Amino acid sequence: MTTILDFPDLAISGQLFHSPGAAVEGGFTTGGARVISPEPGGFAMLEIQLAMQIDEWANPSVSWLLSKANGQVFKVRLAKTPQVLTERQIIAYKTQPRNLNPIWYIDQPINGELQTVFTATALEGTTTVVFDMAQIGPYLKPGHVIGHHHHTYLVDAIEYDAAGEATVTVSPPLRRDIAVNDELLFRPWFVGTISNMSNARQTYDAANAGMIQPGAFSMSEAYV
Amino acid sequence: MSDFYTELDALLGDQQDLTDIRVTARRCWFYDFNGYPLRVWQGQGKMFDSLGNEWLGTITPGGNDLHQTPAIQDGRDGTSASYSFSLVIPDIPGQAAFELYDALKADQWRVNRRPLTCYLALFLEGEGMRPSTPLTFFKELTMMSPKFSETIEQDNNGVLVRKYKATIITKDGNFGRWNIPNGTYADAIQKERAKQQGVALDRGSEFLALLANRTYQLPK
Numbered sequence: 453m454t455t456i457l458d459f460p461d462l463a464i465s466g467q468l469f470h471s472p473g474a475a476v477e478g479g480f481t482t483g484g485a486r487v488i489s490p491e492p493g494g495f496a497m498l499e500i501q502l503a504m505q506i507d508e509w510a511n512p513s514v515s516w517l518l519s520k521a522n523g524q525v526f527k528v529r530l531a532k533t534p535q536v537l538t539e540r541q542i543i544a545y546k547t548q549p550r551n552l553n554p555i556w557y558i559d560q561p562i563n564g565e566l567q568t569v570f571t572a573t574a575l576e577g578t579t580t581v582v583f584d585m586a587q588i589g590p591y592l593k594p595g596h597v598i599g600h601h602h603h604t605y606l607v608d609a610i611e612y613d614a615a616g617e618a619t620v621t622v623s624p625p626l627r628r629d630i631a632v633n634d635e636l637l638f639r640p641w642f643v644g645t646i647s648n649m650s651n652a653r654q655t656y657d658a659a660n661a662g663m664i665q666p667g668a669f670s671m672s673e674a675y676v
Numbered sequence: 677m678s679d680f681y682t683e684l685d686a687l688l689g690d691q692q693d694l695t696d697i698r699v700t701a702r703r704c705w706f707y708d709f710n711g712y713p714l715r716v717w718q719g720q721g722k723m724f725d726s727l728g729n730e731w732l733g734t735i736t737p738g739g740n741d742l743h744q745t746p747a748i749q750d751g752r753d754g755t756s757a758s759y760s761f762s763l764v765i766p767d768i769p770g771q772a773a774f775e776l777y778d779a780l781k782a783d784q785w786r787v788n789r790r791p792l793t794c795y796l797a798l799f800l801e802g803e804g805m806r807p808s809t810p811l812t813f814f815k816e817l818t819m820m821s822p823k824f825s826e827t828i829e830q831d832n833n834g835v836l837v838r839k840y841k842a843t844i845i846t847k848d849g850n851f852g853r854w855n856i857p858n859g860t861y862a863d864a865i866q867k868e869r870a871k872q873q874g875v876a877l878d879r880g881s882e883f884l885a886l887l888a889n890r891t892y893q894l895p896k
Contacts, residue, residue: 492700492702492719492723492799492803492804492805492807493719493720493721493723493733493735493805494720494721495720495721495737497737521833521834521835522833522835522836522837523835575724575806576722576724576805576806577722577723577724577804577805577806578803578804578805578806579802579803579804580802621802624721625721625804625805625806626804647737647738649833650832650833672737672738673737675721675722
């Protein structure tokens with residue numbers, strides 16, 4: 453069976469979780485040359501752009517990473533990006549217009565990490581979850597990510613009720629059954645394989661005075 | 677009418693414009709291998725039907741379909757089209773790719789004369805991968821002979837990938853009809869049978885227009 457590896461703790465300059473979903477060509481017969489319409493299903497993707505690596509000579513983690521193309525599965529904790537809701541961000545809403553965070557690390561601890569629990573069960577394959585936001589407040593918005601177990605979901609739509617319970621439509625569909633009181637992570641985990649290694653390999657070179665700027669990694673979700 | 681078609685009618689409803697109609701129906705295939713039932717559907721990720729069965733999606737994140745299926749048409753008496761299905765054997769949790777492949781290869785009775793059933797799944801908006809409309813039956817074929825191939829390919833990352841591929845030849849219900857005593861269900865034969873039973877004229881099969889004037893020669 454496959455071993456799940458930890459993605460090395462490297463500085464990154466970009467990270468985006470997205471859920472492109474699936475589509476079918478020519479779903480509508482509108483006479484257009486190329487029309488696509490959404491399909492059920494689809495996999496989530498995580499794009500990671502590593503920052504300039506200054507430590508590669510002492511710790512060649514990038515080199516190690518670039519050899520993991522034969523279906524190895526990585527577990528990545530999402531870095532603190534605008535997609536991840538933290539207490540800091542909530543304070544920032546109240547006090548200042550933006551909360552800038554120029555350097556993102558894979559394993560960087562987050563001050564004021566938030567946590568809550570699911571308050572309703574949901575079955576694998578469905579798209580609606582319910583959880584308690586009474587303590588946190590209605591700061592989770594469409595475009596944020598939430599996590600359950602080792603899976604990340606994008607908040608597609610959200611509705612708060614008077615008691616502070618949030619009903620959220622997620623994308624992609626749930627990968628695992630959710631039970632009442634299961635922990636909800638605001639800084640989730642992503643499990644996937646790197647799908648564009650040949651692309652990422654191209655810039656392992658001497659162009660930057662000994663520092664390495666690897667290409668962007670595109671990871672597709674591993675789902676068993 | 678089954679829930680599937682009731683739901684489908686409701687979706688088609690009074691819409692006037694094709695672009696207003698959003699119906700997503702996908703094919704699901706149930707390979708009833710003896711001891712190794714395999715459910716796959718034409719899509720990405722796992723799909724769950726209303727009975728709780730799990731269907732594995734055959735389309736990869738890269739968009740390749742690992743399951744090649746021919747278009748199926750209605751059978752006609754006197755024809756026996758072969759349909760060939762090929763599937764790169766998936767790695768099912770708790771059942772390694774090779775194990776399933778090997779089991780099918782070692783024991784052909786697991787495949788031979790077993791049914792392959794096609795169902796249709798209807799996905800409504802907001803249902804995700806768990807459609808609540810029961811699957812509807814679409815077609816049943818009989819699996820005949822399996823073929824196996826193993827290939828090793830190098831992908832663009834320099835990784836050697838070994839693929840186990842099984843191709844299953846199937847036939848529809850018209851296969852082997854001449855084996856059945858008293859022959860096939862066609863107008864001339866029906867009239868002949870009726871005569872033997874003492875009925876002067878039985879027009880019950882005259883609607884089988886295509887078969888009216890065919891001559892069949894059966895091997896003696």
